[in-house]
Amino acid sequence: MSRRAVIAGSGSALPARRISNAELAETVDTSDEWIVERTGIRFRHVAGEGETTATLATDAARRALDAAGMAAADIDLIVLATATPDQTFPATATKVQAALGIDDCVAFDVQAVCSGFLYALSVAESMIRAGGATNALVIGAETFSRILDWEDRTTCVLFGDGAGAIVLRAEEGGDAGVLSVALHADGRHNQLLYVDGGPSTTQTVGKLRMKGPEVFKHAVVNLAAVLGETLAKAGLGVADVDWVVPHQANRRxxxxxxxxxHLAPEKVIxxxxxxxxxxxxxxPLAFDTAVRDGRIKRGDLLVFEAMGGGFTWGAAAIRY
Structure with missing residues (x-):
């Protein structure tokens, strides 16, 4: 019988502070109408004092474990996707491990920006399928507010902070689990979406920079292609999909x-x-939201997909 990685539970966490477009417009040269028309964004959560990538990730992980009916001690692998770690090193995943009270497990970060959760999912699923892990926490967590240029209205209005997590559990046979994953990267587009700092160049954290129209064009083409690719790898078509859970970059x-x-818009979370x-x-934040409000149900066929700086992009077909 084949060994599969099945989603046993999910959880998410958001900072306490919630900022509306109107509140943002008090300090940034923008307006609610301008932001909504171009992005669909109305609110974002911003981390405050004492809230970090690790604390948000830990809260999301605890909720995922509760949903799975599992104890932290059951986890033997933590893969955390982030572009905004608490420290340059060690890995934020090890801070989550310690906060959860896990004495020993494999724990590391992956960095593929907005596609990071898909990369982390692929790594964890591969390790479970190969027998290298049995129960994994896969987490995406960010505090992007700390690398934004709050004087650049074309970027600072777009981002928020938060975390989402899933527990992947090894199961033998059955229909549920990760069916296929497709990942890609093309580093030629570095200067379209990047941070202008880093330890080995400027020795500063830097700020996010983006050429929005160019990113938009690449995103639509790449996301559509990789979604079709991952479905084909699983022997499925668009008509089989119950829900697409995409990276939440821009409503357009x-x-x-x-x-x-040719996908019905009501199938997109x-x-x-x-x-x-x-x-x-x-x-993972969008997935957990839709699970908890009852839209996504056991047995549904899902496609996760994302594209981020690099460029990196990917998708996964999953029977929930």
Whole structure:
């Protein structure tokens, strides 16, 4: 019988502070109408004092464990996707491990920006399928507010902070689990979406920079292509999909991708209006939101997909 990685539970966490477009417009040269028309974003959560990538990740992980009916001691692998770690090193995953009270397990970070959760999912699923792990926490967590240029209205209005987590459990046979994953990267597009700092160059954290129109064009093409690719690898088609859980970057990207695939818009989980772009956290955060409000149910066929700086992009077909 084949060994599969099955989603046993999910959880998410958001900072306490919630900022509306109107509140943002008090300090940034923008307006609610301008932001909503171009992005679909209405609110975002911003981390305050004492709230970090690790604390948000830990809260999301605890909720995922509760949903799975599992104890932290059951976990033997933590893969955490983030572009905003608490420290340059050690890995934020090890801080989560310690906070959960796990004495020993494999724990490391992956960095593929907004696609990070898909990369982390692929690594954890591969390790489970190969027998290298049995119960894994896969987490996406970010505090992008700390690398934003709050004087650049074209970028600072787009992002928020948060975390999402899933527990992957090894199961033998059955229909549920991760069916296929497709990942890609093309480093030629580095200067379209990047941070202008780093330890080995400027010795500073830096700020996020983006050429929005160019990113938009690549996103629609790449996301539609990788979604089709991952379904084909699983022997499935768009008509088989119950829900697409996409990276929540921009409502116009979500709508354009759905149109390109001839996918009914009501099958696309949308949370960008409430959370903005939370980078690696956005897919698991959107997934957990839709599970908890009853839209996503056991047995549904899901496609996770994302694209981020690099460029990196990917998708996963999952029977929940």
């Amino acid at each position: 990207i979500l709508d354009a991708t759905a149109r390109k695939l 949308v949370t960008v209006d409430q959370h903005a772009n939370t980078s690696a956290a956005s897919v």
